Amino acid sequence: MLTVLLILIPLVTGLITFGLSGRGAKVLSLVSSLATLAVALAAWSQFRTAPEALSFTAEWIPQLNSQLNFGLDGLSLMLVLLTTISFPLIFITVFSRNYEKAGAFYGLMLLSQAGMLGVFLTYDALLFYVFWELALIPVYFLCSMWGGEKAIPVTFKFFVYTFAGSLLMLVGIIYIYFQTEGSFSWQAFTSLSLSNSEQSWLFWLFFVAFAIKMPVFPFHTWQPDTYEQSPTAVTMVLSGIMVKMGLFGVMRWLMPVLPQGAYMWQEAAILLSVIGIIYASCIAIMQSDLKKLIAYSSIAHIGLMSAAIFANNEQSLAGVQVQMFNHGINIIGLWIIIEVIEQRLGTKNMQQLGGIAAVAPKLSILLVIISLANIALPLTNGFIGEFLMFSGLFQHNVWFAAVSAIAIILAAVYMLRMLQKVLFGEANALTSTTSDLKGGEMLALVCITAMIFVLGFYPKPLLELVSGSGIQNTVAALTGR
Structure with a gap:
C-alpha cells in the first residue's frame, strides 16, 4: 500500500x-x-x-x-x-x-x-x-x-x-x-x-x-x-x-x-553518448549565461550515464544508479543558487557578475562546494558514481573511456571559470549591494551540502540499494540471453 x-x-x-x-x-x-x-x-x-x-x-x-x-x-x-x-x-x-x-x-x-x-x-x-x-x-x-x-x-x-x-x-x-x-x-x-x-x-x-x-x-x-x-x-x-x-x-x-x-546497437548508443559528452562540455565552456552553462553540463553528465549503461558490466550499471541520485541532488543545488542570483540581481549573465564572495560569503562557500561535487571531486558524493562509471566503461572499451575522460578536464574548466567570474574579482555596482542567503534558501542548500559530504564519505546506503537492483539480470540481457 x-x-x-x-x-x-x-x-x-x-x-x-x-x-x-x-x-x-x-x-x-x-x-x-x-x-x-x-x-x-x-x-x-x-x-x-x-x-x-x-x-x-x-x-x-x-x-x-x-x-x-x-x-x-x-x-x-x-x-x-x-x-x-x-x-x-x-x-x-x-x-x-x-x-x-x-x-x-x-x-x-x-x-x-x-x-x-x-x-x-x-x-x-x-x-x-x-x-x-x-x-x-x-x-x-x-x-x-x-x-x-x-x-x-x-x-x-x-x-x-x-x-x-x-x-x-x-x-x-x-x-x-x-x-x-x-x-x-x-x-x-x-x-x-x-x-x-x-x-x-x-x-x-x-x-x-x-x-x-x-x-x-x-x-x-x-x-x-x-x-x-x-x-x-x-x-x-x-x-x-x-x-x-x-x-x-x-x-x-x-x-x-x-x-x-x-x-x-550497443556501440552505436555509446558512440552517440560519447559525442554528446564532448560536444556539450565544449559548448558549456563558451557560455556566459548561467542557466545554459548548467544545461549543457547536465547533457554531458547524462551522456556519461547513458554510455555507462550500455557498457554492459556491473560496475558501470552500479555507477549509473548511484550517479542518478547524486547528480539530481547536485544539479538542484546549482539551480537553487542560480535562482537566488537571478532573483537578487535580475541577471544570469556571468559578464555582469563578479565579487559576490565579498558580499555574500554563505552563498559563495556553498556554491564552491556544490560545484566541486558536480565535477566529482574525491570525498564528495559525485566521485563514487563517476569512478564506477569510468571503471566500467574502461572495461568495455578503452577508447570510448579515454575520450569520455576528456570531459573531466572540460568540466573543471567551465565550472572553475564560472566560479571565478561569479564570485571573485571586484564587486561592481550591481553585485555590491546583493544580500546573502535567507531562511528557506539556506536550509535547502545546507541539506544538499550535508548529503554531498555524507554520501561522499559514506556511500554505503546507496551502494546497498544498487546491490539489490537486479544488475546481474541487466548485464545478462545486454550480453545476450
Missing part, C-alpha cells in the same frame, strides 16, 4: 491545490511533499526487511489485461528517494516567491511529481506510458505559463520532441503487447522471445523516446532553451528528476525486454 500512497498523496493534494491561492497553496504543497517523503522513507525501511510486501496489484482495464501493478526494487527506490527528497527542497527554496495563480502552479508541480513517481513504480507497460505522459503534460503548462518571454515557442519545441518520442514508444509497446498474446505486464514483456530483426527496429522506437527525455545527442536540442526559459523551480524538476526517466526507461524496459536489440 505504501507504493500506492506515494502516487496518491501528490495526485490528490495536487488536485486540491488548484482550488487554493497564495500561502495556502504553498503550505499544502510543502506538507504534501514532506508527507510523500515520509512514505518513501517508510518504504525504504520496509524494503530492507520485506521488499515483497511493497508490491501492489489490482485490476485496471481487464479488457486489455492491464493492471495497476506497482513495486519497488533498488533502482526504482533510488529514484523514488531522489524525487521525494527533491520536491521539499524545491518548495522550501521558492516558498518566499509569489507566483501568479499560485494554486495552479503548485498543483501542476504536484501532478508532475505523481507522474514521475508512477513511472518509477509501475510494472505494467500501458500504465508506464500513462504516467510517462502525466509527468510531461503539467511541465508543459508550467513552462508555457510561468516561463520567460520566449517560453511559448521553446515549450512547443519541447512538447513536440517529447510527445513524438512518446508516440514511438507507444507503437513499440502495442506491437510487443500483441506478441505476448495480450498482456502489458513487465514479466510478460521480458519473457517474450522476439526475433533479432524485430528487436533491432523495436530498439530504436524505445531508445529514441528515452534518448529525447535524457537527452542524448542528437536529440538534445530542446533542452538548453527549455531550461533557460522555464521558471527555475520547474528547471530543477526537469534536470534533477525528469531526465532520469529516460535512463530509468532504458534500464527497466529497453534492455530487459529487447536484450538482443540492445546488444546489436
